[in-house]
Amino acid sequence: SDFGPELDSDSDSDELYQPHESDGGAEDSDSSNHSSSDEDVPFAETASVQMEPNRAAKTYKWRKKGFELPDDATTDTPLVYFRRFVSLDVLENIVEHTNQYSIQKHGKCVDTSVKEIEQVLGLYLWMGLVQMSGVRQYWENEVRYGPVADIMSRNRFSQLLSVIHFVDNEMASEEVKKDRLWKLRPFLDSFRRQCLTIALHQKQSIDEMMVPYKGKFGGIRQYIKGKPHPWGFKVWGSCCVTGFLHDFDIYQGKGVGGDIVVKLCDSLADKVRFLIFADNFFTSMPLIEKLLAKGIYYTGTVRKNRMSKCTLMTNKDLSKKGRGSYDHRIESNTNTVCLKWQDTKAVTLMSTYAGPEPLGKARRVDMLEAHLARCKFPIRIRRWYMILFWHFLSVAVINAWLLYQHDCEAQGIPTLKVLKLRKFQVLVAEGLVQVGTLIKCFYVQRLTNYHICI
Numbered sequence: 001s002d003f004g005p006e007l008d009s010d011s012d013s014d015e016l017y018q019p020h021e022s023d024g025g026a027e028d029s030d031s032s033n034h035s036s037s038d039e040d041v042p043f044a045e046t047a048s049v050q051m052e053p054n055r056a057a058k059t060y061k062w063r064k065k066g067f068e069l070p071d072d073a074t075t076d077t078p079l080v081y082f083r084r085f086v087s088l089d090v091l092e093n094i095v096e097h098t099n100q101y102s103i104q105k106h107g108k109c110v111d112t113s114v115k116e117i118e119q120v121l122g123l124y125l126w127m128g129l130v131q132m133s134g135v136r137q138y139w140e141n142e143v144r145y146g147p148v149a150d151i152m153s154r155n156r157f158s159q160l161l162s163v164i165h166f167v168d169n170e171m172a173s174e175e176v177k178k179d180r181l182w183k184l185r186p187f188l189d190s191f192r193r194q195c196l197t198i199a200l201h202q203k204q205s206i207d208e209m210m211v212p213y214k215g216k217f218g219g220i221r222q223y224i225k226g227k228p229h230p231w232g233f234k235v236w237g238s239c240c241v242t243g244f245l246h247d248f249d250i251y252q253g254k255g256v257g258g259d260i261v262v263k264l265c266d267s268l269a270d271k272v273r274f275l276i277f278a279d280n281f282f283t284s285m286p287l288i289e290k291l292l293a294k295g296i297y298y299t300g301t302v303r304k305n306r307m308s309k310c311t312l313m314t315n316k317d318l319s320k321k322g323r324g325s326y327d328h329r330i331e332s333n334t335n336t337v338c339l340k341w342q343d344t345k346a347v348t349l350m351s352t353y354a355g356p357e358p359l360g361k362a363r364r365v366d367m368l369e370a371h372l373a374r375c376k377f378p379i380r381i382r383r384w385y386m387i388l389f390w391h392f393l394s395v396a397v398i399n400a401w402l403l404y405q406h407d408c409e410a411q412g413i414p415t416l417k418v419l420k421l422r423k424f425q426v427l428v429a430e431g432l433v434q435v436g437t438l439i440k441c442f443y444v445q446r447l448t449n450y451h452i453c454i
Contacts, residue, residue, distance in 0.1 A: 075407045078424050079431030081400035085194045086393065091117050093186060094166060101165035110163050116152075120160050121393060122432030123148050125425055128377040128394065135379065151433045161381060164389075180220050180252050184385045188250070191392055196247060196267055198403065201240035204268075206261055206278045207365035208251075209235050211391045218384035220252050233388060238264045243367035244402045245395055250388065258287035265296055273297065275353050280306075283350055288336055297353035302338070307348070310338045315346040371398045375425050397425050 091114045098117070102110035126148050132138060138145045139154040166186050176182050212229035213221060222234045234251040247264050255263075261282050268274050276291065276298045283300035285308040291298050313327040319342055326341035340348040376394040381387065401424045408418045419427070 075404060075411070075413075077431065078400065078404065078419070078427040081404050082397060082428045082431075084197075084403070085191060085396035085399055086121075087190070087194070088114065090187060090190050094164060097165040097167055098160070098163055100168060102163040104170065105163065110159060112160060116160070117164075118432045119151055120157065120164070122429045123151060123157065124377060124379065124390060124393065125375075125397065125429035125432070127379070128375045129422060129425060129429070131377055147429075147433075161386075164386070166389075181250060181385065181388075184388055187389060188392070191396065192248065195245060195399065198244070198246065198399075200246055200268065200272070200274070201242075201244075202272065203241050203275045203277065204238050204246065205240070205365055206236065206238050206264055206276060206282065208281075209237055209365055209369050211235060211388060212378065213384060213387050215382075215384055215387075217382070220250070221384075222251065235391075236260045236264060237365050237368065239365050239368055242402050242406070243365075243371060244399055245368055257282040258284055258290075261287060261298075262290060265291065265294065268294075268296065270295065275299065284308075285331075285334075285336070285350070288350060288352060289334060292334055292352060297351075299349065299351040299353055301347060301349045304348075307338060307350075312338065312340045312348070318342045318346050368395070368398065371421060375421060397428055400424075400428070 094117055095112055095114050098112055099109050102108065126145075127135070127138065130145060130147075132143065132145070135157070136154060137143050138148040165183075167183055169183075172182060179185060181188065208224075210222075210224065210227050210229045211233040213232045215221075218233070220233060221231065224230055224234070236249045236251060237245055238247040239245055247267050249260065249263060261276065261278060265274070265276065274296050276296055278298070278300040280301040280303045283298075283302040284306045288298050308331075310329050310331075312329065318325055318327060318340060321342065323342055323344075326339060328337055328339040330337055334352065336350055336352050338348070338350050340346055372391075372394055375397065376391070379387075379390055398421070401419075401421050404424065405418060
């Protein structure tokens with residue numbers, strides 16, 4: 001104020017802001033200004049009110065401890081993450097062709113819906129969490145499991161399993177049927193597209209994984225000696241260091257190792273210097289040269305007959321030098337290093353990228369298989385391609401969980417508050433069996449097997 005006392009702006013004791021309550025609203029202040037009193041309030045009284053000493057300053061406590069995130073640091077629900085890989089469009093396509101196939105096979109429509117197909121998927125995920133010797137056991141009185149049996153009757157579940165379909169068999173041409181996976185192709189293509197939408201990590205591991213299957217049907221069944229499940233379907237996968245499946249291809253009996261790597265690398269961005277890690281099944285100098293032409297660096301173990309006449313110390317001579325000794329050569333044109341080092345036994349690899357991360361830590365397809373072993377139900381079914389469908393459904397849950405973990409890490413959410421895979425799958429299963437449900441059946445009396453619908 002021009003009429004107030006002058007204050008020293010350079011004073012060391014700055015006045016703190018003290019919040020105070022208003023004595024009245026706007027209407028009260030206006031009415032007081034237009035009061036009928038002719039006497040003015042003395043200036044000394046107003047000045048004494050304005051210059052009243054401040055109250056005691058509030059004390060703050062400072063401690064050296066971890067920062068706690070605000071309550072609004074949250075992520076999407078597990079079901080939302082799952083839908084990024086198995087969308088509603090895919091489910092609507094399954095519903096359409098399932099109803100169509102039931103008419104073609106039995107002459108009667110099974111009359112299913114998206115809600116019911118979601119419940120079937122949710123029940124399968126529940127079975128992966130609480131595994132029994134067979135599907136029927138979940139409805140038997142002696143070992144009945146409520147989260148499964150209360151959602152759908154056993155006969156209805158078996159009926160839907162027998163007619164779930166992805167294409168129209170009668171409209172498929174001979175050209176389409178040349179693809180041995182044509183009955184499952186729409187789902188596989190959709191799932192692969194969704195995986196490719198996720199930003200890729202710079203380091204990618206390419207390896208094979210087996211989908212167990214001992215049935216006699218299916219022309220693409222393979223046998224690989226030494227695998228935990230030697231009989232099954234071979235799937236080539238490209239995973240990042242966390243085990244996230246970015247790209248895949250199901251082996252149909254054609255293609256050598258190097259071609260698989262090139263095919264899986266076609267989906268990689270051109271402007272990013274990707275680092276590919278693989279084992280000796282793929283490694284060769286022609287593959288390394290082809291990847292270098294695309295700006296992709298490669299590291300992998302190599303077999304003796306694929307070293308392109310690179311001469312290194314013998315295993316016997318290297319073992320005499322002891323563990324940790326090594327011998328190497330550099331190829332001049334491609335700057336490729338061929339290295340042999342002594343571990344428990346001699347190991348030979350080729351690399352165009354000498355990074356700090358060893359090959360063993362970059363191979364993460366095995367990590368994906370380890371996750372699958374904990375949450376996948378080995379359901380038995382005559383239609384062999386359904387085995388692949390259930391396999392990739394479990395992969396979708398794992399990819400969703402790994403994406404959720406990435407978001408939690410980006411937001412700084414403490415590790416103790418991040419959901420484990422098992423709890424994450426529980427929430428996905430609960431969301432699938434409950435979403436869109438207008439009528440919930442609750443098991444009331446076990447002796448009479450009655451249900452009350454509300």
